Amino acid sequence: MKQLMGNRMNAVYLAVAIFLIILPFVYESRTLLILLTQVFIFAIFAMSYDILLGYTGIVSFGHAMFFGIGAYTVGVFMKRFEPTVPNLLLSILVTILLTALVSYVLGLLTLRLKSHFYAMLTMAVAGLFLVLAEKWRTVTYGNDGFTFRVPDMLKDRTDFYLICLVSMIAVFALLKRFTNSPLGRVLQAIRENEQRTESLGYSVLHYKVIASVVSGILAGMSGILYAISLRFVNTSVFTMDITLDALLMTIIGGVGTLVGAIIGAGLIEFAHHWLTELAKVHWIFERWIIFFGIIYILAVMFFPMGIVGTLRNIKFKGKKEKQQKAGEKIAS
């Protein structure tokens, strides 16, 4: 039955993927294309956050630092050197190394602490990166940021849309496998009960650091795509707003589900777009952040499990009722 359900879900994923691949060829809308590209990029970022929050139970307020490292690395490489594919690949490699190193060292130093201390410390370190980006003007051009050129193959919007889509699908498939592996099960066990996992013989810190590194690298990748999509980078990539977006996307979609992070990214990006459009109707919609705040409060109050989590819960309750009814029938 589970296999059947799994096959059905895979069929749905496949249908959605095919639809998204075909979309730019049948429906020409530059705005939609750019919007969906942003959704794919933030979906990768939100999935990376879900590995921390949803699968390992780690709350980070500084996830933007990895996003920013990716964005600045590609920006600096494309600005300082020729915007060629080999240089782009080199910048990806450097991003992987930098994000892995930062997440490893940070994880090793802070993941021993209780979750709220970790959350505060990551926020402080992310703040340091923001200050570094503001002050190291010779490289980062400070708050103003800088524009850069990208390799020819990334110039076409449709091509870049497809690259982002394929990247999102690849990350989703990879993380699905990762979370269903024995290592993924240990991470989920840590989320449920750290002490119990430790007394089964697992070094909790070791596994948390693995989750932190995987999450950091993927966040860096999404930062690279984000900077390329804008062909511009400034200090906003290190701000708290970016982390809060990931938090919001993960919680609204459903923590610990991966697909929820994608749905959450879609909802937030589209809501952001629509609310900005509504500014033409009434000025209040210019302050779209207020509406995000309301959405966040309502989501936490009424859908603490997020969209996917709530749907799963409804489905599970239905099944349980069916089982109970079947039991009553047999008894009578």
Place this chain on the structure above:
Amino acid sequence: MTVQLRLNEVETHIGQYHIIQGVSFEVRKGEVTVLLGRNGAGKTTTLRTIMGLNPASSGTIHYKGEDISRLPTFTVAQKGIGYVPEDQGIFSGLTVEENMKVAMKNDNDSTKERLELILVLFPDLKKFWKKPGGLLSGGQKQMLSIARAYINDNDLLLIDEPSKGLAPIVVEKVMETIMEMKEKTTIVLVEQNFMMASTVGDRFYIIDDGRTVSNGPMKLLKEDEEMRRKYLGIA
């Protein structure tokens, strides 16, 4: 008989509270050693101290001759000590199968044999194999918790109040299982249910106010009504 575990004048603080104030006991290989005492005497903290969850502030804990009192919890577990906590500690978001897989240290023939035995002892686990642990009843959760500790070739099992909050029929089942496990593993059992403790136990230690105050073969305690009344509040 070989001594597998030895605690010598162990003291444990939790925050500012001095919970264990001098616990000493020996666990002999192949026996079930029962820790008895009133509520709040320090029995659970003693087990947690052995596991390193509440590290000892002084004294020594030797397991197979090696001092484990300063080791982190996961290293203690890796040395072959299984722990079944009082609150069962199952992972409610994981299925029964995943709970078992997380606990398995190896996937060898011995583990498979043990798993077969577990599923014979606890058929309910087989029935709910693909269901989340959170959906199990209290008794089933206790069975899963014991099964998880028993799946590995642990030489020593620390079991904390396995009968707590369970229906008498389930308690009987748990007792049968402990008797079965006794054949293969040394057990330290914390238990309030004296009937169960006296049935499965070979040796007893009474802990009172964080100190071991009496010990001996279980037979002795069964016959000594005065001691039972004094330390356990039962006749």
